[in-house]
Amino acid sequence: MGEMAAGIAHELNQPLAAIANYASAAGRLAALQARGSTDTDGELPLALTQIGEQALRAGEIIRTLRALAQNRQTQREFVDVNELVEEVLRFARSDLRLNEVQIITEFGVGLPLALLDRIQIQQVLLNLLRNAIEALAVKPRERRVVQIRTSCDDTQRLLIEVTDDGPGASEDLVTRMFDPFFTTKETGTGLGLAISRTIVRAHRGEIYHRAVSTGGASFVVELPGPSGSGE
Ligand code: ADP
Numbered sequence: 249m250g251e252m253a254a255g256i257a258h259e260l261n262q263p264l265a266a267i268a269n270y271a272s273a274a275g276r277l278a279a280l281q282a283r284g285s286t287d288t289d290g291e292l293p294l295a296l297t298q299i300g301e302q303a304l305r306a307g308e309i310i311r312t313l314r315a316l317a318q319n320r321q322t323q324r325e326f327v328d329v330n331e332l333v334e335e336v337l338r339f340a341r342s343d344l345r346l347n348e349v350q351i352i353t354e355f356g357v358g359l360p361l362a363l364l365d366r367i368q369i370q371q372v373l374l375n376l377l378r379n380a381i382e383a384l385a386v387k388p389r390e391r392r393v394v395q396i397r398t399s400c401d402d403t404q405r406l407l408i409e410v411t412d413d414g415p416g417a418s419e420d421l422v423t424r425m426f427d428p429f430f431t432t433k434e435t436g437t438g439l440g441l442a443i444s445r446t447i448v449r450a451h452r453g454e455i456y457h458r459a460v461s462t463g464g465a466s467f468v469v470e471l472p473g474p475s476g477s478g479e
Contacts, residue, residue: 256309256313256428256439259309259429259437260306260309260310263302263303263305263306263309264302264306266298266302267299267302267303267306270295270296270298270299270302271295271299273291273295274292274295274296274299277291277292277295278292304435305435308435308437309437309439312437312439312440312443313439313443322365322368322450323365323366323367324363324364324365325363325364325365325366326361326362326363326474327361327362327363327364327366327369328359328361329359329362329398329406329408329471330355330356330359330398332366332369332370332373333353333355333373333396333398333408335370336370336373336374336377337351337353337377337396339370339374340374340377340378340381343377343378343381344377344381347381347384347385347392348389348390348392349380349381349384349392349393349394350392350393350394351393351394351395351396352393352394352395352396353395353396353397354395354396354397354398355397355398356397356398356399356400359398359399359400359406360400360404360406360473360474361473361474362406362471362472362473362474363472363473363474363475364451364471365447365451368447368451369447369448369451369469369471371444371447372444372447372448372455372469373408373410373469375440375441375443375444376410376444376467376469377394377410378440379440379441379465379467380394380410380411380412380414380465381394382433383412383414383415383416383464383465384412384413384414385414386414386415387413387414391413393412393413394410394411394412395409395410395411395412396408396409396410396411397409397411400473403473404472404473404474404475405453405470405471405472405473406470406471406472406473407468407469407470407471408468408469408471409458409466409467409468409469410466410467410469411460411464411465411466411467412464412465412466413462413463413464414464414465415463415464416459416460416463416464416465417457417465422457422459425441425457426441426442426445426455427442428442429442430442441455448469448470448471451471451472452472453469453470453471453472454468454469454470455467455468455469455470456468456470
């Protein structure tokens with residue numbers, strides 16, 4: 249987390265430095281205008297718009313951090329992952345409805361409980377769901393589907409798979425998507441998958457992308473079963 253904090257500080261510095269620069273330029277332009285010169289190129293509104301956009305970007309980075317790396321003690325408890333998925337779907341209900349995304353669930357039967365921090369893993373799943381919803385934005389409304397599947401392997405590790413049939417990810421994208429601050433979205437922070445990986449690994453689990461034949465993207469969250477670690 250320390251390494252990531254340094255990266256985050258650096259990333260936050262950029263919009264803040266840009267805000268300072270644009271603000272000082274705006275100040276200069278405003279002073280010139282006060283003295284009667286005309287802003288023919290519309291530079292002042294441009295600087296002000298930039299200030300607004302950069303502030304939003306800084307806010308977005310902070311919001312993502314707050315949601316994912318909540319400042320609280322981790323609390324491990326035994327959790328039914330099917331229940332956990334149901335909870336996450338309830339949280340995401342309005343987002344799903346708004347974007348007309350249909351959910352298909354396939355819940356494993358008789359799964360062991362997982363020892364995990366409920367809130368942290370909810371955030372990981374919510375982030376996957378949000379990414380899926382965003383990926384599906386390019387598809388016609390009637391064909392936006394996300395599949396969520398739970399299962400366990402023969403070592404009692406729990407698997408939660410979130411699969412969308414959006415445009416998917418190229419090989420190059422797959423190798424970089426978990427890097428902190430890597431994003432292909434105009435307003436993305438590129439922190440979601442990186443922080444999710446930190447969280448899941450702190451649970452002695454793993455999160456990875458898996459190619460799917462239908463061309464969409466699929467993410468698997470693997471978590472230790474009731475022994476908590478597989479030790
Ligand atoms: P952000 O959503 O802010 O970009 P993430 O770390 O969650 O940050 O995602 C990093 C990048 O991984 C995204 O910008 C996108 O290019 C890619 N990605 C994530 N989820 C999907 C998905 N379901 N389909 C296609 N690409 C994805």
